[in-house]
Amino acid sequence: MTASVFDSPMYAKAFPVGEAGRLFTHSAEIRAALLVLGTVAKIQGETGVIPEDSAFFIHRSAMEVQIDPAGLATGVAQDNSYVPALVTAFAKAMEAPEHSGYILHHTRPQDIADTALMLRLRQLLTQAETALSALPQNEATRVALAALPALRRTAIHVAFDDTPEIGTALAETLKLGAPQAITASVHAISAWLAQTAEALCPAAKTPQAAMLCATVTAHHTLLTQAEDPGAARLLCLPHIALGTLSLLHQAASNA
Numbered sequence: 001m002t003a004s005v006f007d008s009p010m011y012a013k014a015f016p017v018g019e020a021g022r023l024f025t026h027s028a029e030i031r032a033a034l035l036v037l038g039t040v041a042k043i044q045g046e047t048g049v050i051p052e053d054s055a056f057f058i059h060r061s062a063m064e065v066q067i068d069p070a071g072l073a074t075g076v077a078q079d080n081s082y083v084p085a086l087v088t089a090f091a092k093a094m095e096a097p098e099h100s101g102y103i104l105h106h107t108r109p110q111d112i113a114d115t116a117l118m119l120r121l122r123q124l125l126t127q128a129e130t131a132l133s134a135l136p137q138n139e140a141t142r143v144a145l146a147a148l149p150a151l152r153r154t155a156i157h158v159a160f161d162d163t164p165e166i167g168t169a170l171a172e173t174l175k176l177g178a179p180q181a182i183t184a185s186v187h188a189i190s191a192w193l194a195q196t197a198e199a200l201c202p203a204a205k206t207p208q209a210a211m212l213c214a215t216v217t218a219h220h221t222l223l224t225q226a227e228d229p230g231a232a233r234l235l236c237l238p239h240i241a242l243g244t245l246s247l248l249h250q251a252a253s254n255a
Helices: 026-046 052-062 069-079 083-094 109-133 139-155 164-174 183-204 209-225 229-253
Strands: none
Touching: 026 052, 026 069, 026 083, 026 109, 026 164, 052 083, 069 083, 083 109, 109 139, 109 164, 109 183, 109 229, 139 183, 183 209, 183 229, 209 229
C-alpha cells in the first residue's frame, strides 16, 4: 500500500480528494515556487535591484523550465529546504549564467517556499468552497462558508515580512495579502479545515469517515503544537487538507 491513501490509485474512490490532490504534489510545489521566483525577479528588475534584461530572462524562464524533483533530493537533505536546490537546478536549466546569478537575489529561500505554499492554499480554499457550496445547506455548511471571506483576507498572503517593499509589490502582482509571517495563518487555515471536517463527519456516512475526521484533528493538533513549524507543515498539512476535502467529497456522494 502507499504511504497515504490520498496518493493511492487503489483507494482513490474510497478516499476521493478531487483536484485538491494535485496541489500536494512535487510538480505543484515546484511550479508555485518558480512562479514566485520569476515574479520576484520581475519586480527587482522594474525597481532597478537587478538588471532589467536578467529579470526578463528569469521571469520568462520560470514559466517554461521543467525541473525533476528527484534531482533536488540531495540539496533538500542538506539544506532542510527545497528552494536552494531548486534555484541551482533552475539556473542550470536556464543555460544563461550571465542572468541566472540574479535568481533569489537578496531574497530568503523560506520566503519563496512560504509564499508558494500560500498560492496553493488559496487554490485549496477555493476548491473547498466549491465543494461546500454544492452540499445541501445546513447550519454546519453555512458556518463554514461564512468564515471563508475573513479567512482569505487575513490568512492568505505573501511572506517577505523582512523585505516589505518587495513583499508589497509581490502581493499586488499575485493578488495575495500584505507581507507577514505565515505560521499563524497556516494554523488558522488548518483550524478552519479541521472544524469543517468535524462538522461534515456525520454527513459523509462512510465507515472510514470517523477515522478520517480523527486523523485530520490529530494532525491539526500536531501542526499547532510543534516546535518546528516548517517540519509540521510538511508532515501534517497534506493530511489535514486532503482529509477534509475527502470528507467533503464523501458527503457530496451521500447527499
